[in-house]
Amino acid sequence: xxxxxxxxxxxxxxxxxxSHAQSTWTGGDDLPxxxxxxxxxxxxxxxxxxxxxxxxxxxxxxxxTLTVVDVPKLVGIGYFNATSKGIAEAAAEMGTMNAxxxxxxxxxxxxxxxxxxxxxTSGVDGILxxxxxxxAISPVLKKALxxxxxxxxxxxxxxxxxxxxxxxxxxxxGIAKSMIDAMAAEIxxxxxxxxxxxxxxxxxxxxxxxxxxxxxxxxxxxxxWLETVEAQEDNILSFNQxxxxxxxxxxxxxxxxxxxxxxxxxxxxxxxxxxxxGNVAVVGLATPNxxxxxxxxxxxxxxxxxxxxxxxxxxxxxLRAVADGTLQPGATSVxxxxxxxxxxxxGSEILLGAPFVFTKDNINDFDF
Amino acid sequence: MSMAxxxxxxxxxxxxxxxxxxxxxxxxxxQECVVLAAIMLLFVVVTLVNPRFVNANNLVTIFSGxxxxxxxxxxxxxxxxxxxxDVSVGALIGVLATVAGTLAVSGYPIWFALVAPIFVGMAxxxxxxxxxxxxxxxxxVVTLGALSILRGGLISVTxxxxxxxxxxxxxxxxxxxxxxxxxxxxxxxLTIAAFLWMRYSAFGRSIYAxxxxxxxxxxxxxxxxxxxxxxxxxxxxxxxVAAILFATQLQVIQSTVPPNLELTIITATxxxxxxxxxxxxxxxxxxxxxxxxxxxxxxxxxxxxSAYWLRAVIGLLIxxxxxxxMLRRHRRT
Numbered sequence: 254x255x256x257x258x259x260x261x262x263x264x265x266x267x268x269x270x271x272s273h274a275q276s277t278w279t280g281g282d283d284l285p286x287x288x289x290x291x292x293x294x295x296x297x298x299x300x301x302x303x304x305x306x307x308x309x310x311x312x313x314x315x316x317x318t319l320t321v322v323d324v325p326k327l328v329g330i331g332y333f334n335a336t337s338k339g340i341a342e343a344a345a346e347m348g349t350m351n352a353x354x355x356x357x358x359x360x361x362x363x364x365x366x367x368x369x370x371x372x373x374t375s376g377v378d379g380i381l382x383x384x385x386x387x388x389a390i391s392p393v394l395k396k397a398l399x400x401x402x403x404x405x406x407x408x409x410x411x412x413x414x415x416x417x418x419x420x421x422x423x424x425x426x427g428i429a430k431s432m433i434d435a436m437a438a439e440i441x442x443x444x445x446x447x448x449x450x451x452x453x454x455x456x457x458x459x460x461x462x463x464x465x466x467x468x469x470x471x472x473x474x475x476x477x478w479l480e481t482v483e484a485q486e487d488n489i490l491s492f493n494q495x496x497x498x499x500x501x502x503x504x505x506x507x508x509x510x511x512x513x514x515x516x517x518x519x520x521x522x523x524x525x526x527x528x529x530x531g532n533v534a535v536v537g538l539a540t541p542n543x544x545x546x547x548x549x550x551x552x553x554x555x556x557x558x559x560x561x562x563x564x565x566x567x568x569x570x571x572l573r574a575v576a577d578g579t580l581q582p583g584a585t586s587v588x589x590x591x592x593x594x595x596x597x598x599x600g601s602e603i604l605l606g607a608p609f610v611f612t613k614d615n616i617n618d619f620d621f
Numbered sequence: 622m623s624m625a626x627x628x629x630x631x632x633x634x635x636x637x638x639x640x641x642x643x644x645x646x647x648x649x650x651x652q653e654c655v656v657l658a659a660i661m662l663l664f665v666v667v668t669l670v671n672p673r674f675v676n677a678n679n680l681v682t683i684f685s686g687x688x689x690x691x692x693x694x695x696x697x698x699x700x701x702x703x704x705x706x707d708v709s710v711g712a713l714i715g716v717l718a719t720v721a722g723t724l725a726v727s728g729y730p731i732w733f734a735l736v737a738p739i740f741v742g743m744a745x746x747x748x749x750x751x752x753x754x755x756x757x758x759x760x761x762v763v764t765l766g767a768l769s770i771l772r773g774g775l776i777s778v779t780x781x782x783x784x785x786x787x788x789x790x791x792x793x794x795x796x797x798x799x800x801x802x803x804x805x806x807x808x809x810x811l812t813i814a815a816f817l818w819m820r821y822s823a824f825g826r827s828i829y830a831x832x833x834x835x836x837x838x839x840x841x842x843x844x845x846x847x848x849x850x851x852x853x854x855x856x857x858x859x860x861x862v863a864a865i866l867f868a869t870q871l872q873v874i875q876s877t878v879p880p881n882l883e884l885t886i887i888t889a890t891x892x893x894x895x896x897x898x899x900x901x902x903x904x905x906x907x908x909x910x911x912x913x914x915x916x917x918x919x920x921x922x923x924x925x926x927s928a929y930w931l932r933a934v935i936g937l938l939i940x941x942x943x944x945x946x947m948l949r950r951h952r953r954t
Contacts, residue, residue: 330782359777482922487879489870493686493915497922500679501671515875522871526795527678543783546872 280453280481281463289430291472303582304413305601311401314576321352321379322372328356331621339565362386366393373397379572383408391415403576407568420568421602422559429464431608435555437473439534445477446508447498449516452483458512491519499527511537521547541611541619548616560609652894653906667920674923687915688804689866694889694907695815696859699852704832704899705760711882712771717864722784722874725791739861743854750853754846779876794869804866812908832899892938896946
């Protein structure tokens with residue numbers, strides 16, 4: 254009997270998706286979009302009042318040397334090695350910050366909480382963090398604020414009132430603009446392209462696609478959107494789907510947009526193995542390490558993401574500014590060293606800026 | 622052994638009337654015929670809508686793209702025929718792909734990197750088989766445990782990083798032999814070999830006997846426990862080959878495996894006509910089913926239908942297949 258139940262469950266797991274069968278075609282969601290200006294002028298977002306927290310009785314730290322601990326999600330991986338490199342660069346540049354990185358050896362929220370708790374006890378001036386869990390990390394960050402410690406997040410947020418500021422690496426409309434701009438530059442402003450995504454209902458991907466559609470129809474009205482196919486987070490399926498698109502459209506399709514770091518390299522491999530490098534452009538979101546072979550072979554020219562070194566660098570400058578009192582609630586921008594003025598968005602977040610496009614010239618500088 | 626023994630149902634081929642060859646094939650391989658007919662029907666319909674569907678490149682995508690699933694489904698079919706199941710094979714394939722890739726980039730000879738996953742897969746599944754056969758733990762429990770261990774272990778060991786810079790000679794799934802893609806050749810040769818072995822060898826026949834009627838299998842002198850361990854080990858070897866095809870298709874190896882890979886493999890065997898209750902079915906059916914999946918997936922894109930229908934259609938196919946299997950059994954007894 255157990256086996257019959259098992260097979261019924263098996264069947265159900267597939268057929269429950271029937272209810273989604275009427276999903277939208279393009280793969281975008283139905284939320285309102287906020288496309289950026291075609292020339293890249295800063296978006297005029299509605300002002301949101303400051304919703305971050307405040308440290309209790311913080312001592313005057315203006316100009317003084319700060320002891321800072323950076324607690325990423327985990328240590329020992331390329332991505333967070335890059336953020337901590339950025340923090341170290343900023344600290345060296347300022348000369349008034351002793352920053353060290355100390356994170357859990359695996360992305361575990363309990364380890365991260367224990368670690369932060371220990372640093373509150375031992376006494377630091379500032380904490381930088383990338384949360385493993387936005388809700389679970391909040392109590393210990395509030396404890397740090399209550400102890401008068403300046404708290405700034407980057408990469409992965411906590412609840413807003415559990416930290417002062419959060420450095421946001423990229424907004425949906427920013428990623429959308431970079432993707433479409435890069436595609437237009439490669440296939441022309443009247444080229445046709447298709448998209449390989451994870452699923453139509455994956456929140457981030459659906460949001461990016463909706464923003465891409467809005468931006469493309471405003472800025473490149475003659476580009477042709479062929480179709481969006483799903484490939485789960487499955488590299489071989491992504492490869493097969495990209496191949497099927499190439500087989501279906503032939504010369505008509507000039508480019509493929511990959512929406513995940515699984516789909517983008519797989520699409521690049523499909524184009525490579527089909528001998529279509531140069532005829533079909535691949536632009537996508539992906540980590541540099543996954544894309545190096547395809548960029549090295551000139552099959553892929555643009556990989557869109559953000560620069561984690563800059564992200565760490567900006568976070569360190571934001572922490573310095575908040576300790577100095579130069580970044581106050583209600584501010585609209587903050588000075589971040591070589592990155593210049595960074596914009597305040599969503600009340601208590603600081604936008605890193607336009608996404609970073611990895612190319613043959615710079616991709617080997619990154620290891621994540 | 623003094624207990625009463627239920628003899629397995631009499632197979633049609635032992636009938637004295639001997640109906641025509643076609644009738645016998647349909648009677649004995651009903652589900653395989655249904656799947657094959659579905660593939661052919663799809664090809665005709667979609668080609669009428671969009672003739673590019675049958676261009677050479679798309680045929681390669683359809684017949685080669687899911688080959689690693691078909692190879693894994695051969696081993697899975699054997700396990701299910703014995704009346705067991707393995708839900709850990711997806712995670713195992715991920716581990717074995719990482720093993721192969723790590724060896725290849727660490728300077729070991731290519732042949733070693735390509736052969737090692739087969740033996741590692743056999744070793745892992747031998748442990749699973751021993752727990753199932755001798756410790757008498759239900760296979761779903763053992764393999765659920767193995768699933769967590771393998772998946773967790775893979776993430777912990779690799780830290781989620783990907784393997785790139787693979788030597789070109791390692792990427793065998795991208796190569797062609799006699800003009801045909803290597804994954805396709807693996808799929809065809811292994812399917813036919815396994816089919817013949819299971820149909821004509823004593824060992825192969827005993828797989829059906831164990832799943833069809835364990836008491837009778839014991840009574841006829843089949844060493845059920847030992848055979849079970851062997852079947853799991855063979856399944857591990859097929860998982861190793863599947864992992865190699867999976868790992869060598871692209872220039873980078875991810876430390877994650879496709880979500881629900883084990884479900885896809887189990888589904889292929891079930892739709893191919895392997896009874897989820899054990900004792901019947903063929904690996905031809907499971908291979909045809911993976912080709913059917915690839916055909917449906919490609920067809921949906923060619924005729925502009927949302928991919929959600931793929932899962933819906935497959936879900937309905939499973940229900941129909943299991944139902945048909947139950948009805949057949951009901952009629953026989």
